[in-house]
Amino acid sequence: MGDAEQKENAGGVDSLIADIQKRITDAFEIFDNESNQTVDVREISTIIRSLGCVPSEAELQDILAEIEEEEPTGYIRFEKFLPMMTKTLMERKYKPQPEDMILKAFHVLDQEGKGFLLAEELTKYMMEEGEPFTQEEMDEMLSAAVDPDKGTVLYKDYASQMTIDEL
Template identity: 60%
Template sequence: MAENKQTAEGKVSEVHKKIKAAFEAFDYESNNTVDVREISTIIYSLGCFPTQKNLHDFIAEVEEDHTGYIHLDRFLPAMTKVLLENKFPSIPEDLLLQAFEVLDKEKKGYLEPEELTKYMTQEGEPFTQEEMDEMLTALTDQEKNHIYYKDLISQLTIDPDM
């Protein structure tokens, strides 16, 4: 029994680390608060893909009295529950890998920031330049100026067996 409890605690601890890391990437003031408009990006970065209604309901649950800001103290427990209960199903790692491999036509194992920017601003629902700048800052290996998507995928997904 004690071993199962430890495993469950380890699982929660690991989930908390991922959530905090994703949240902190958008906490520009370093005050444990993010703009409500960043929440969908944070949730997607955790490998969750809620419907627009689910996203709206989640934001209503965690937003600070309609201020336009969300505090980590409210986001962390709510998002932990979402992840542990698999409320917003994630895209499987192998499917994400296939998508990146389609973009990586030369099979290099990475994308260059310019390549990713082109795909993300010209295809589908385009990202703004500000969104791209934020994403590239977080994802790009600064020494080599590459985005190693296999490392990225493991950061973006939660193991369903955890």
């Protein structure tokens, strides 16, 4: 590979990193209410998810442990968040499941093969199995997933809403 090719490849990586860092900065600034390069630690999961990452609760705790101050202040500083999140996005960690995997999960829950789940069924599964959803998370999910006329979740439609297009 010649010098020109190496420079071009390096330029592509630099450009990708610059794009990623701009996305991270923009997302962080939305929650930096006091414009002082910090956000409330409780907002970090929202920022991370807005960037297309869906870590589990345990993974989220690991992230927070990595970027929190030694003496926790309740705030996360941008200078600690940016390098960790840049690395996370470059390594494509915590990516959401593809649509076909989400559909398979719904098929397992829909044992009768009806093509839908009742809101009550979905609530039971999501709040009692695995990493249980909180009531607030469940309400948010149902507001997006449930057909208001029938009270059902047509999961084929909902699975496509749950996937995030690659940037």
